[in-house]
Amino acid sequence: MFGQKATFGKRQHSFAELKEMMRPTPDADGVTRVFSKELWDDPKVGPMLRELGFNPDDPRNISKTAEDYIAMFAAAKKRLEERAAAFNRDMTNRYGYCNAVPFLVIDHTIWDGEHGAFLYASLNLIGFDDWNVLMLAGDERTKELCGIAGHPGTVPAVSKAVHEFVVAWKERYECALEAYGVTATGGQGRGISREQYEMEKDELRQEIIDKVGWMKPRIINELLRIQG
Structure with a gap:
């Protein structure tokens, strides 16, 4: 998953770099998102994310917490x-x-x-x-x-x-x-x-x-x- 410090360049990213981006950190509202909420305010990144079909609160953009997984395993x-x-x-x-x-x-x-x-x-x-x-x-x-x-x-x-x-x-x-x-x-x-x-x-x-x-x-x- 993609963390807050992702940078968007014009060269190809290796998987090692991609995994480095995948260190989720909670946003200011306490929710951990794949693409952090602040990226939507970036004049370059925000439009690109929207063009790709993302929005910050899409369920697919919300990262599960350890507590979420514990509850999921317990229910299963x-x-x-x-x-x-x-x-x-x-x-x-x-x-x-x-x-x-x-x-x-x-x-x-x-x-x-x-x-x-x-x-x-x-x-x-x-x-x-x-x-x-x-x-x-x-x-x-x-x-x-x-x-x-x-x-x-x-x-x-x-x-x-x-x-x-x-x-x-x-x-x-x-x-x-x-x-x-x-x-x-x-x-x-x-x-x-x-x-x-x-x-x-x-x-x-x-x-x-x-x-x-x-x-x-x-x-x-x-x-x-x-x-x-």
Whole structure:
């Protein structure tokens, strides 16, 4: 995201310079914006931002705070707990007993690591949401009665593969962000429009969701094979 001290020149900005601009600082009203409010008063920068379709209080221009993310994660975790409880009730009605627990395909080692912010802050992906969750047996009785794979804790091979995917996805996102930064900062070079940037970001987000969806049945099949 872009902080208050961004400068707008006529040369191409490198991604390192763009990231240097992405250090959000609250405006005078206490709100942290991607493009700070004062930029709209600049005789050169303000008209360019308006031409690009921005306004200072556009929701996309408001940066989330740490408190916002904490609340978002808490709400997502609560939804997951409710889905797990509903799953267990339904399976208990069918089979007489079920103690299934969630398994995250992109696990906590990613979300809590150096690439986690890319997923939740840049792409608005939350690991507790259904796209990233499998319900697996929490005990042997559930495996036998319900016919679902046992929860393995973590699967190093899956974690390693996912980490490699996330690194590649992040690189693609940074390339799109750099290209958009050329346009947004008035630089010369192979920039892309705001619409192109948003489209590429949306496509990448959907690709991640689809890839995790592709992995789910394969993880289950492998667990069932190993667990017999």
